[in-house]
């Protein structure tokens with residue numbers, strides 16, 4: 001059974017011209033890690049708050065397991081939904097110690113003292129905070145505070161954990177460490193996570209499913225590998241990873257998921273899920289799928305280097321094709337602007353929608 005089922009959820013705020021969440025339907029399997037990804041204002045946080053019960057949908061149904069928690073104007077209170085929450089702002093109680101921040105919900109629930117002590121110290125150990133029991137939040141770093149917030153959300157037996165940009169306030173190095181902690185906890189606890197982020201690297205690294213949102217709608221929901229390899233449209237191709245959008249013409253039939261296309265007088269093989277309806281198509285070419293070769297044959301693209309950016313692992317090099325289109329490719333060494341190159345394109349993806 002799905003852990004979370006959203007059916008035709010719409011939420012409109014009185015002051016806003018368009019719906020914050022617009023007819024969203026989605027099933028999240030138990031144990032999944034769903035990342036809600038998208039630009040600022042696309043409705044990610046509102047969708048998370050609807051699942052939590054902090055907002056109520058105007059229309060639609062929300063089910064958690066087999067329980068309907070929101071339908072029309074009937075909605076179950078957040079504390080009765082069995083979800084844990086982790087916020088960007090940590091939202092810790094400033095006057096409670098680390099241990100009491102974590103244990104408080106168990107105390108309220110009237111659990112036996114010995115069980116509370118055992119569960120609290122086990123969870124603090126899991127998040128890497130052994131020995132921090134008696135500290136106050138103000139004496140902790142941002143990363144440590146977020147670990148307390150995570151322990152607090154996980155110590156309850158909530159089978160669903162909702163996270164709203166939990167790493168947004170942390171520096172890049174700390175973010176990587178916390179990313180590993182989230183991944184470990186998801187793997188070892190088997191709970192269902194819903195994780196809001198505008199950082200595609202976080203979403204790709206953590207999620208089993210990435211749902212990309214735009215203007216209140218889910219535009220694509222798929223495994224990270226599929227989102228990266230087969231974005232549905234231009235907006236998604238531009239939002240996830242690096243790459244060039246290249247206009248091409250279909251030059252033959254679809255066979256085994258590939259279609260021949262011509263670009264700047266040269267024919268390449270591109271991936272496609274279906275034969276495009278139009279002869280003119282747009283394809284996504286990732287920089288790591290393009291190699292400069294010594295002598296180009298008929299299937300090599302002629303290009304002139306125009307500039308580059310050092311990315312650490314490679315020089316991301318920009319080149320202009322004979323037809324004026326711009327293509328990025330990765331190269332281990334720098335290349336002078338004006339250099340003529342022959343490029344072999346190993347992989348390209350024809351966008352299903354323009």
Ligand SMILES: Nc1ncnc2c1ncn2[C@@H]1O[C@H](COP(=O)(O)OP(=O)(O)OP(=O)(O)O)[C@@H](O)[C@H]1O
Pocket residue numbers: 013014015016019020038039040041042043044045046047198
């Ligand atoms: N309480 C509110 N009252 C009015 N409008 C709201 C309210 N909360 C959100 N909105 C609007 O709804 C839309 C979606 O907001 P939401 O916070 O869900 O986006 P988001 O994708 O989480 O953005 P961000 O990444 O910037 O947090 C925005 O246009 C926002 O201005």
